Amino acid sequence: MKRNLGNLYAGPMILWLTVFFTVPLLIIVGFSFLRKGLYGGVEWQASLDAWKAVGTPNLVAVTVKTFVVSMVATVITLALALPTGYRMARSKRQVLLLLLVIVPFWTNFLLRVFAWMVILGNNGFVNDILLRTGLVKSSLRLLNTQGAVLLVLVYVYLPYAILPLFSTIDKFDFTLLEAARDLGASKLQAIVRVLLPNIKGGIFAAFLFTFIPIFGAYAVPLLVGDMNSYMLGNFIADQLTKARNLPFTASLSLLVTFVTTIGILILMRLQAAPERSAEADAAIAADYAAANGNGGR
Amino acid sequence: MYRPEVMKRIAWNRDVFTFSRIVCALTIGFLLLPLLVLAAYSFNDSRTMSWTGFSTKWYEKLFSGSPDLxxxxxxxxxxxxxxxxxxxxxxxxxxxxxxxxRFRLRGYVQTIGFLPMILPEIIIGVSLSMFFAGIGLKLGLFTIFLAHVSFNLPFVFLLVSARMEEFDYSIVEAAYDLGANEIQTLTLVVLPTIMPGILSGFLTAVTLSLEDFVITFFVSGPGSTTLPLYIYSMIRYGVSPVINALSVLMIAGTALLAIPLRKFLKDFAVH
Structure with missing residues (x-):
């Protein structure tokens, strides 16, 4: 009979993540029910102010807007990623295509955002071309707009959707499509009724890997947006670093955490047969790591 | 030579689904365009976006005139x-x-080994920032280190766990039967067997750490600038074409890393 050394092996990890993950999250929960201190910090006095502030019309508007922007960006991303992943899976040059997707994906996130600042700026690439060809008299305002935020969000998170879709479609048996065609289905019918139901898992995974980070986006709206395109992430950062309102920062962070968690629960419900839990969690996490684990975000 | 998967593809390719070809080409073009623009401008003589001639001066400045970087x-x-x-x-x-x-906290380990990966980065950054402020730890390189270990841990846990799933426990039993103690079994049998998982965990952790901006931004203090933070300040407060040159070198570095790994890219994406 071997001794049970599970706690010994996992001990350091339990200790580390309890101190640096669980406790900070609990502190956030606690802070959200305290009163704001005069000079930053908190006063040890119970209060619902921070939660009431989440319900103000201004913040509801920002939340709704963040949700809508995340939805639109995610849908555009998936609309591009689905045919791309499909074509990559069917191609004879899979490795080359993967390389072409992974190199931009591995390139530093801020440099990819910066590239768009160069392209869209007032003296940037696009305006330079437009001015030289005489199509416009003075440069257009392309950067620091809502459109720029959407474009760059789609750009940054495209590989997060392409990679899980590619890997799911790659495992799909394409002869099923031919069978459908032989039985009289049109190409579109074969795709919609045979391919899509079979790659549902990949589609849900791609949706979440795009939606969750976009819903928590901070750097992209800050760098290529303006005050009107600020998202929840920017409000959280401003409350923490500028207003120094810790309880409000905490309640806003929990709001984002709730939406994220609900998204994950819906995914698990939709994706899985009745019998699943730890395994499905692990599979989703594995996909997420594959998309994430090479330095994106 | 007959290869079923190739035959399958050829068979379908009679029936070209042109829509997906067009979208795929446009999408990949869209992904690459910004990188090409950066590369072109890094050789521009002028500070501005107008092309005035070929020059490598930004590369010289990157190597000799940027100690902070x-x-x-x-x-x-x-x-x-x-x-x-x-x-x-x-x-x-x-x-x-x-x-x-099987132990009491196993479910907890699996949950904390999974949750930090799916919460948006800003939540981790903000909660750690408040935590460090709460316990009075001065923000700096040390807090960045603590934060990076924390967000890297779940990825290592996941990649090594995947390896452990394929682990053949009979070799552990064999080691015990042959008289090995726990430490010997761990270092001579278990660790060498799962080494590929450990290495990919380590490499993933290093890459994520080099790349991270959002979490680092919230837990850094004065004087503890990392490369992404430096790039951020360059982008936000005073763009110099030196950053174009830096981008090109970093993209080239990525490509050089990806090309020898190209045989594994698929496993990587499929994992």
Whole structure:
């Protein structure tokens, strides 16, 4: 009979993540029910102010807007990623295509955002071309707009959707499509009724890997947006670093955490047969790591 | 030579689904265009976006006139390797424990080994920032290190756990039967077997650490600039074409890393 050394092996990890993950999250929960201190910090006095502030019309508007922007960006991303992943899976040059997707994906996130600042700026690439060809008299305002935020969000998170879709479609048996065609289905019918139901898992995974980070986006709206395109992430950062309102920062962070968690629960419900839990969690996490684990975000 | 998967593709390719070809080409073009624009401008003689002639002066300036950048780079490397090593050690042991034994906190280990990966980065950054402020720890390289170990741990745990799933426990039993003690079994049998998982965990951790901006931004203090933080300040407060040159070198570095790994890229994406 071997001794049970599970706690010994996992001990350091339990200790580390309890101190640096669980406790900070609990502190956030606690802070959200305290009163704001005069000079930053908190006063040890119970209060619902921070939660009431989440319900103000201004913040509801920002939340709704963040949700809508995340939805639109995610849908555009998936609309591009689905045919791309499909074509990559069917191609004879899979490795080359993967390389072409992974190199931009591995390139530093801020440099990819910066590239768009160069392209869209007032003296940037696009305006330079437009001015030289005489199509416009003075440069257009392309950067620091809502459109720029959407474009760059789609750009940054495209590989997060392409990679899980590619890997799911790659495992799909394409002869099923031919069978459908032989039985009289049109190409579109074969795709919609045979391919899509079979790659549902990949589609849900791609949706979440795009939606969750976009819903928590901070750097992209800050760098290529303006005050009107600020998202929840920017409000959280401003409350923490500028207003120094810790309880409000905490309640806003929990709001984002709730939406994220609900998204994950819906995914698990939709994706899985009745019998699943730890395994499905692990599979989703594995996909997420594959998309994430090479330095994106 | 007959290869079923190739035959399958050829068979379908009679029936070209042109829509997907067009979207795929446009999407990949869209992904690459910004990188090409940066590369072109890095050789522009002028500071502005107008092309005035070929020059390599921004590369010279990058190497000889940017000491702050290289200091930030050094900080990034130290933190990446340090946090990667610590996360790999702790995460590997955790994964071995969770795979081999049933214990009371196993469910908790699996949850904390999963949740930090899916919460938006800003939540981790903000909660750690408040935590460090709460316990009075001064923000700096040390807090960045602590934060990086924390967000890297779940990735190592996941990658090593995947390896442990394929683990053949009979060799552990054999080691015990042959008289090996727990430490010998761990170091001579278990660890060498799961080494590929440990290495990919470590490399993933190093990459994530080198790349991270959002979490680092919230837990950094004065004087603790990492490369992404330096790039951020360059982008936000005064763009110099030096950053174009830096981008090109970093993209080239990525490509050089990806090309020898190209045979594994598929496993990587499929994992």
């Amino acid at each position: 290289w200091r930030a780079f050094r900080n990034s490397i130290v933190i990446a390797i340090g946090s990667g090593a610590v996360a790999t050690a702790i995460g590997t042991l955790g994964a071995i424990g969770a795979a081999r034994y």
